[in-house]
Amino acid sequence: MAKKKTTAYVCSDCGSDYSKWQGQCGDCGAWNTLSEVRIGPAPTTAGASRSGYAGVSSAKVATLAEINLAEMPRISSGMFEFDRVLGGGLVPGSAILVGGHPGAGKSTLLLQTMCYLAEQIPALYVTGEESLQQVAMRANRLGLPTAKLQMLTETSVEQIIFAAEQHKPKVLVVDSIQTTHLADISSAPGSVSQVRESAAYLTRFAKQTGTVLFLVGHVTKDGSLAGPKVLEHMIDCSILLEGSSDSRYRTLRGQKNRFGAINELGVFAMTELGMKEVKNPSAIFLSRGKEISSGSIVMVIWEGTRPLLVELQALVDESQGANPKRVAVGLDQNRLGMLLAVLHRHGGLMIGDQDVFINVVGGVKVLETATDLALLLSVVSSFRDSPLPRDLVVFGEVGLSGEIRPVPSGQERLSEAAKHGFTRAIVPRANAPRSPIEGMTVVVVDKLSQAIEALS
Structure with missing residues (x-):
């Protein structure tokens, strides 16, 4: 009789499992991500089957025309910026993963939200990292209403679900998922198997009961969420709270959202009274x-x-060395090198022997290509030591042949700039405003050389 396997090796990035350890994952190509997982019997506390995971007690085949299209009412978190990132509010039965570096303000943000929600609906805050006294001291320091928020300190998933079934909260926070564990899994809390099964068990409960579930997750050194990659596939919404220790501002960015737009950005300020939303981020x-x-x-x-x-x-x-430096903070450094080559070929500026440093003020990380034209014009301004007008705003994508390509929502970008007092703009020709914008002169360009000429 073949010997029954008791261990497996699971990749923490993609979730693939192997019978023996190897240095590289064959599916995602990551190195040194395989960790040993003990294989035990299926947890009886989670039910003998996995039916009803998405909130349906029994499977039933239906056509699209038979499905009820009535939208589920959203619950406001009490913060407009938080609701914006979530897609308009909390959806009953959704699982939301909140990640961030230690000290970013995850627990503070959720504690403020839960204290606000507890005044209207039943809410339960489960902490596995802090004592109840520590949480109560923080709430008193922030001046939050504490009369109705239910608290529990527990790391056992079975006990958390038991308490939730007794008190029937509409919103449940588990801080954090790395500290929870199931009794039927022999590995330690925080391991791949514990995080995966605990999240699946909690998510199943949330969807079956219509409870809004918040899971707090840790992040690794490179800023990605710790634990198995399959964790991000289980939940409905993944948001990341970012902010440096030398700045009082925090940015909340949506990385995955089944109920709204991704890459939505919310800005908060960390004050003595907790997280305060910034309704006009452009001003800061x-x-x-x-x-x-x-x-x-x-x-x-x-x-x-x-x-x-x-x-x-x-x-x-x-440059003082043989290899000029190319440093970009807040932008893609590889794209910086490509754009500098375009500037040399189609802009006529030779800066191969110069050090180039780029910085996006405020710690914002920009992912879109609409910053290409502004980046090159700022490089031209610094190289010539010629300041640009303070009332000038620029956007546009630059192609390898030096053409200026349009970007989405050009009209809305110009309108936002006009609201803040900008009177001049350099934009791609295809983004020319459909109607004149009062008080703003818009220069449309087709080539990089035309944009450089417009500066003089």
Whole structure:
């Protein structure tokens, strides 16, 4: 008789499992991500079967025409910026994963939200990392209403579900998923199998009962969520709270959302009274100095469903070494090298012997290509030591042949810039406004050379 396997090796990035350890995962190609997992019997506490995972007690085949299209009412979190990232509010039965570095403010944000929601609906906050006294002290320090929020300190998933079945909360927070464990799984809390099965058990309960579930997750050194990659596939919404220790501002970005737009951005300020939402983020990212300096330019980026004005700074200096430096903070460094080659070939500027440093002010990370034209014009301004007008705003994508390509939502970007007092803009020809914008002169360009000429 063949010996029954008691261990397996699971990749923490993609969730693939192997019978023996190997250095590289054959499915995703990641190195040193396989960890040993003990194989035990299926947890009896989670039920003998996995039916009803999506909230349906029994499977029933139906046509699309027979499905009820009535939208589920959303629950407001009490913060407009938080609701924006979530797609308009909390959806009953949804599982939301909140990640972030230690000290970013995950627990503070959720505690504020839960105290607000507890005044209207039943809410349960489960903490596995802090004592109840620590949470109560934080709530009192922040001046939050504490009369109705139910608290529980527990790491056993079975006990958490038992308490939830007794109190029937509409919103449940588990802080954090890395501390929870199931009794039928022999591995330690935080392991791949414990995180995966605990999240699946909690998510199944949330969908079957219509409870909004918040799971707090840790992040690794590179900023990605810790634990198995399959964890991000289980949940409905994954949001990441970011912010450096030297800044009081925090950005909440949606990375996955089945009920709204992804890459939606919410901005908060960490104060003595907790997290305060910033309703006009462009104002904090445009806190420019009084003196006009070369290399500084304002660009309009698109975050989720709204435009955002951000300052970009460039510094071009003569290199002191054999290999000139190319440093980009907040932008893709590989794209910076490509754009500098386009500037040399189609803009006529030779900066191969210069160090180039690019920085997006405010710690914002920009992923879209609409910043290409602003980046190159800021490099030209710094290289020539010629300051750009303070009332100038720029956006557009630059192709390898030097053409200026259009970007989405050009009209909305120009309207947002006009609201903040900008009177001049350089945009792709295809993004020319359909109707004149009062108080703004728009210069449309087709080539990079035309945009450089428009600066003079």
